[in-house]
Amino acid sequence: MEDKNQILALVLMFGILMVYLTFFTTQPPTTEITEKPVQEVAELKETTAASSPTSSSPTVSNAVVAEVPQRTVLVETDLYVAKISSNGGTLTSFELKEYRKENTPDAGPVN
Numbered sequence: 061m062e063d064k065n066q067i068l069a070l071v072l073m074f075g076i077l078m079v080y081l082t083f084f085t086t087q088p089p090t091t092e093i094t095e096k097p098v099q100e101v102a103e104l105k106e107t108t109a110a111s112s113p114t115s116s117s118p119t120v121s122n123a124v125v126a127e128v129p130q131r132t133v134l135v136e137t138d139l140y141v142a143k144i145s146s147n148g149g150t151l152t153s154f155e156l157k158e159y160r161k162e163n164t165p166d167a168g169p170v171n
Contacts, residue, residue: 143153160167
């Protein structure tokens, strides 16, 4: 009985997969590749080389990027104190209030 259920489950999963692939996916556009004779390709390379400018490197503009001042946001709860930087949202500091580095009353909190 258990084998019948497993086979039925596999058949149903395969059927659902086939229905999904048939109706809900799109086929990539097919492009027909045409071959050009070697002589035409050589002529095309010569004409593009003659018409292109001498410098083939792209021009890069020297845009000035405005620097944003970095801020630090302090998040304080009953259990921890966290400092988060505005530079990528990085966590710069995290201290647990309830836990100490050592088992002494004057020890600092766990960082």
